[in-house]
Amino acid sequence: MPFLPEEAEGSTRKKVRLAYLVSHPIQYQAPLLRRIAQEQDIEMTVLFGSNFSVKGYQDDGFGVDVKWDVPLLDGYRHEFLPVLRDGHTVRFANPLNYGIWTRLRDGNADTPASTMRGFDALWVHGYITVNALHGILAAKSLGIPVLVRAESWLRDRSRNGLKLATKSIFFTMLKGLIDGVLPVGTLNAEYWSHYLGDAVPQSLMPYAVDNDYFQRRSRQAQSGRSTLLAELKLEPARPVILFASKLQRRKRCADLLEAYLRLSPAPGIAPHPYLLIVGDGEERAALERRAAESGFDSIRFCGFKNQSELPSFFDIASIFVLPSQHEPWGLVVNEVMNAGRAVIVSDDVGCAPDLITDGVEGCVFPVGDIDALTGALRRVLASPETAAAMGQRALEKIQRWGFEEDVRGLRQALAKATGKIGA
Template identity: 55%
Template sequence: MEGVHRRIRLAYVVSHPIQYQAKLLRLIAADPGIDLTVFFCSDLSLRSYKDPGFGVSVTWDVPLTEGYRSVVLPRWRDTNKLSPTRPIARGIFRGLLRGIDGEPFDALWVHGYSTVNSLHAMLAAKALGIPVLLRAESWLADRTRSHTTLLIKQLYFDGLKMLVDAVLPIGSRNATYWTHYFGADFPAFTMPYAVDNEYFATRAEAATRNRAELQTEFNLDPSRPVILFASKLQERKHADHLLEAYLQLRVQTSLDPYLLIVGDGETRAQLEQRASASGVEGIRFLGFRNQSELPRFFDLSTVFVLPSRHEAWGLITNEAMAAGLPVIVSDDVGCAVDLVRNGENGYVYPLGDIAALRNALAATLAPGRRESMGERGREILSRWSYREDLVALKAALQRVTKLPIQKISG
């Protein structure tokens, strides 16, 4: 029958090229069942820019737009900052109308729902009769909001529901979020928030050969364990909680670990002052490090910690697990429910509970735990990968387009 074997023409609208998504988009574009076009509403990440979280100029050292068809839309109000109303992309409707070589798109996938551009894209698709898939990061307890704000949000979602044909939850908490606002019967296809597991596993393994060089560079005794924090130094990331737990650990136990703080941002000076005042010699502030450098630090470390508040997911946790590290996260980190099993591959502790964080560190730093917990983490992550993303996306596309699509084998 005519058209049965053709690729489904999928448009994807997203704010800007995102380092975590680049490999996934290449895999989708290479799939024989999908013809992908990505519309970027900004090219911010393709040039050097000052990241407000890191507080330094950032130029990503991984390819962000290779291996798939993409268009950077013209813009109004374009600045070196992204917000719900900046920039305003032009040409979304025209791009969806034109399709691919004059052939209309079969579906639109939108990342996020709170910007002018994402709303514009969904309204345009509705006007053109194109079904919409929506993916976002939110979960119900990730912010404290007033009753009035929640009421307004519910009204917004009542309208949003009419523009969307299916949602793509990134994990359990996000799935509950969509059920709360759209109802239990609304079509949902879990498209897990994943990273390039193989990349971080192989790069961390390769880094082992040069581990001694990094230990020498940062004056680290190879016999001592290493605690790693790698994120923006913002107040909500709570590197201060980790620092206090580390200092307690040094005083109250015989453990003698290092604490490596990789990242930069607004709280760095305050953290350095506290570290200096403590008189403890094992703390290293290593500044911002690019994506390709992280596997070296994962290999060097014994445990990774993300003590954040209001962390929608925390993809660096996936990266650390892929590299074979145990992980400790606060219960306000979105990935905690899906990726962390207490005592198996890490620990989840109550946000702000310094004693609980200290105890989790002590348990994880016990001899032999890195290997066993790290291996368990990789087992968990093996079912949380780009392959599952592609399976979910294809199932969602088949549901909303009613078109046949080639399934993934194996």
């Protein structure tokens, strides 16, 4: 049953009625939606296109069946739109729903007909699906302001001149249909500025995770540290390098493996740190073969781990590495920073400009440069104190990049677009 936020008895406070249109329940977003639902002057209803993530599904990237072990629907008002097509994935025309115009016109489904009124604003996740465009056009026809949030950046995949020209034409049209954008970070803000100029207001709504949750889980994990180390056959005195993501080519875990092998002090001698690879996917078999070829017994493949399990692996890590190519953000970096761990990322990871300063919270290296990655590993692992100090600074940084900043950015955008609430 949809969550109905309580109103203070006798309250006459103005409320902005916000619709949020998104493809499906997303594990990273659920706690943020619960936080927004606590705002007394924002009455939000989430309109989902599909429920596949709630039921469980085959994840193309991990290559395994996934059912998230965190609550996806609790604590906020939501409903699922009528379905025309649902292929249990997100594509341009999937999921495909109808009734969006009606929902925006009429407001909440549980509102009595005598008091029914439409939404005051629409927030859309993304802008290149049929559902998103349907929602934007429907809101425009109803005179409802539209806010867009996406993770796009200018370091895009290569496109020919025709595609780039088409994209510019598209954004010229989009500019007239939306009233604000919610950049998730520095690179995303640059993207919006490039395509929309100054015509569309920006309000930073950073890509964040539930910091309180991950910090709490990381503290709890400490009591089970010795058990996990024993299960993985790791000596407590040796440092641990951790990778945790999908084992896809663009994640470039192979680069990390090669850099790790170069830490060997002499031929045939394993590096002093361990390497833990958490995740699954199409590259796993090749990575396991390469690890076996090395003859080193210091590499562990741990398979897919659900969100609630990751803090235990963060806890035993000395350093976390995400060497990805074309990684629009990398929310796992937010997660591990909440455990107070140093982080190495490539310069093609979108969160780098906002979260990681080279030599401060960890290191940033040129994507695909295995020598540079090897050097970054040596820098961070120069001493236990070096890694620990970087980890402490990472924890301090991430505490200023959370849900409260998200709510502040959303309120600013709604204030500009509707004039009904204060920023």
